[in-house]
Amino acid sequence: MNRIYLDNAATTPVRREVFEAMVPYLTDKFGNPSSIHSYGREARAALDRAREQVATAIGATPEEIIFTAGGSEADNLAIKGTALSMRGRKSHVITSAVEHHAVLHPVEALEKLGFSTTVLPVDSEGMVDPDDVRRAITPETFLISIMYANNEVGTIQPIEEISQIAREAGVLFHTDAVQAVGHIPVDVGSLGVDMLSLSGHKFYGPKGVGALYVRRGVRPTPLLEGGAQERKRRAGTENMAGIVGMGAAIELAVGELEEMLACEEMLRDKLIRGLIQRIPDVKLNGHPTRRLPNNVNISFLYVEGESLLLNLDMQGIAASSGSACTSGSLAPSHVLIAMGIPHEVAHGSVRMTLGRYTQEADIDKVLNVMPGIVDKLREMSPVYVKTECGIKDICAQAHACDVAQPCGE
Amino acid sequence: MYSEKVMDHFSHPRNVGELPNPDGVGQVGNPVCGDIMRVEIKVDDGIISDIRFKTFGCGAAIATSSMATEMVKGKTLVEALEVSNKAVAEALDGLPPQKMHCSNLAASAVHAAIKDYLEKHGDLDLGIDPASIRIEEHGHDEPEE
Numbered sequence: 001m002n003r004i005y006l007d008n009a010a011t012t013p014v015r016r017e018v019f020e021a022m023v024p025y026l027t028d029k030f031g032n033p034s035s036i037h038s039y040g041r042e043a044r045a046a047l048d049r050a051r052e053q054v055a056t057a058i059g060a061t062p063e064e065i066i067f068t069a070g071g072s073e074a075d076n077l078a079i080k081g082t083a084l085s086m087r088g089r090k091s092h093v094i095t096s097a098v099e100h101h102a103v104l105h106p107v108e109a110l111e112k113l114g115f116s117t118t119v120l121p122v123d124s125e126g127m128v129d130p131d132d133v134r135r136a137i138t139p140e141t142f143l144i145s146i147m148y149a150n151n152e153v154g155t156i157q158p159i160e161e162i163s164q165i166a167r168e169a170g171v172l173f174h175t176d177a178v179q180a181v182g183h184i185p186v187d188v189g190s191l192g193v194d195m196l197s198l199s200g201h202k203f204y205g206p207k208g209v210g211a212l213y214v215r216r217g218v219r220p221t222p223l224l225e226g227g228a229q230e231r232k233r234r235a236g237t238e239n240m241a242g243i244v245g246m247g248a249a250i251e252l253a254v255g256e257l258e259e260m261l262a263c264e265e266m267l268r269d270k271l272i273r274g275l276i277q278r279i280p281d282v283k284l285n286g287h288p289t290r291r292l293p294n295n296v297n298i299s300f301l302y303v304e305g306e307s308l309l310l311n312l313d314m315q316g317i318a319a320s321s322g323s324a325c326t327s328g329s330l331a332p333s334h335v336l337i338a339m340g341i342p343h344e345v346a347h348g349s350v351r352m353t354l355g356r357y358t359q360e361a362d363i364d365k366v367l368n369v370m371p372g373i374v375d376k377l378r379e380m381s382p383v384y385v386k387t388e389c390g391i392k393d394i395c396a397q398a399h400a401c402d403v404a405q406p407c408g409e
Numbered sequence: 410m411y412s413e414k415v416m417d418h419f420s421h422p423r424n425v426g427e428l429p430n431p432d433g434v435g436q437v438g439n440p441v442c443g444d445i446m447r448v449e450i451k452v453d454d455g456i457i458s459d460i461r462f463k464t465f466g467c468g469a470a471i472a473t474s475s476m477a478t479e480m481v482k483g484k485t486l487v488e489a490l491e492v493s494n495k496a497v498a499e500a501l502d503g504l505p506p507q508k509m510h511c512s513n514l515a516a517s518a519v520h521a522a523i524k525d526y527l528e529k530h531g532d533l534d535l536g537i538d539p540a541s542i543r544i545e546e547h548g549h550d551e552p553e554e
């Protein structure tokens with residue numbers, strides 16, 4: 001069966017070109033970049049070049065890039081590292097309720113260590129209100145961490161506005177841009193952020209490698225100590241193949257960003273519009289326009305997300321869901337709940353994230369199979385009450401009609 | 410993560426739907442948790458002669474509903490009351506651990522339907538006291554946020 005991958009927010013495949021760039025650093029060019037001999041020097045040159053590629057892609061300078069073992073480590077370094085550097089001086093951190101767990105859990109850990117924290121609410125579309133940020137700042141606040149774009153619903157936060165508030169208050173500002181980098185323009189200068197996290201496997205690079213941008217003059221305390229790698233900011237012999245791969249991937253992604261963005265947006269909107277037209281009682285989660293170009297998150301009322309995913313998977317379509325049942329915990333997605341979406345609606349959410357290999361025919365396939373799957377599950381659902389349509393007798397599409405909805409709509 | 414039997418019952422659920430004039434109806438679960446099961450039974454001479462279910466829930470919830478209805482159809486009420494949630498899970502070759510808690514309520518829905526039947530037909534003496542039927546509901550430890 002021809003498989004369709006619509007889970008690019010979870011991870012992306014390594015591009016061919018990227019893979020080829022990586023291979024020599026696993027085999028022939030295996031040197032340790034800290035060594036002074038020729039093996040070491042060729043590795044060092046590759047490390048420098050990758051650092052430059054990452055820096056250039058986000059408008060930073062190479063010295064401002066710290067390579068890490070992924071987005072989670074970058075987030076931890078920004079939050080715990082900054083807290084350690086501020087210990088005994090300031091004690092308050094601000095974040096939002098829709099952050100990735102790689103931010104929320106370190107913030108919770110700080111609380112256990114005696115720091116105080118504010119977790120800001122979001123509106124029904126997942127947006128943080130910059131005024132809430134302003135009001136939450138106290139003389140004790142040393143860090144604000146608000147994500148650039150949400151991994152579940154794709155909502156893009158007003159980062160420039162928040163960074164200006166942070167700057168005026170003399171508070172450091174970190175953004176988790178893991179879902180944004182390589183997909184929408186990211187420029188640390190115009191964003192005005194002090195720290196920014198990114199992760200290789202979200203833009204067709206390898207897993208287990210990421211980076212934290214740290215503006216010159218900002219010094220989070222290292223979490224990993226040992227050798228002098230990364231200018232003593234992150235010890236450990238570098239993951240050379242991973243870093244080289246991420247450098248190549250980010251350069252390629254940013255080079256074709258505009259083209260990809262337009263293409264993804266077109267397919268995204270076709271998918272959203274098509275599902276809303278074909279299936280009654282669906283709801284788009286997230287912001288209608290301030291949204292990642294590849295993110296579709298829709299709740300299908302009266303059905304449960306995991307059942308939908310299993311049915312899609314049987315048709316070769318890979319997606320994900322904010323339902324509790326897929327995560328193994330009882331509560332559905334903390335993001336959807338923070339947006340005020342009722343539990344039963346959150347349980348019916350499905351996230352489909354497109355990518356550079358998504359074809360229009362893939363979207364057509366989803367649009368073809370989804371109504372049947374939803375219909376089948378609703379037929380089985382004790383909470384779904386089918387209402388007869390008022391014009392059923394005279395309607396040409398009566399076979400496809402579930403609820404009172406005028407023909408041709 | 411699911412056994413072949415679970416996937417079989419999930420993709421081809423048995424006894425889905427409703428009965429025209431059910432003798433007993435049982436519903437367990439709630440939409441907040443993401444699982445609701447409703448079971449309707451027809452009873453003849455103390456035997457479950459027909460049964461239908463409707464379930465809102467994950468793959469495990471649908472599969473256990475289907476399996477439970479299959480296990481009790483044609484059984485006496487006493488026998489059906491002996492079919493536990495655990496037995497349903499075992500008949501499906503097991504469920505992932507995190508699913509045992511929430512999605513494994515189908516036998517409870519059957520028990521609730523039997524209880525409903527007995528309460529409605531109090532004049533019949535089948536030797537079962539409906540008050541003695543305990544319906545296992547969700548074992549929620551933590552309060553909902």
Ligand SMILES: Cc1ncc(COP(=O)(O)O)c(C=O)c1O
Nearest residue numbers: 070071072100102151178179199
């Ligand atoms: C917003 C966000 N932050 C952080 C992460 C963690 O990144 P990684 O998987 O590289 O640790 C992810 C992805 O899983 C993410 O989507």
Ligand code: FES
Nearest residue numbers: 389392395398401
């Ligand atoms: S039958 Fe209702 S719109 Fe056609």
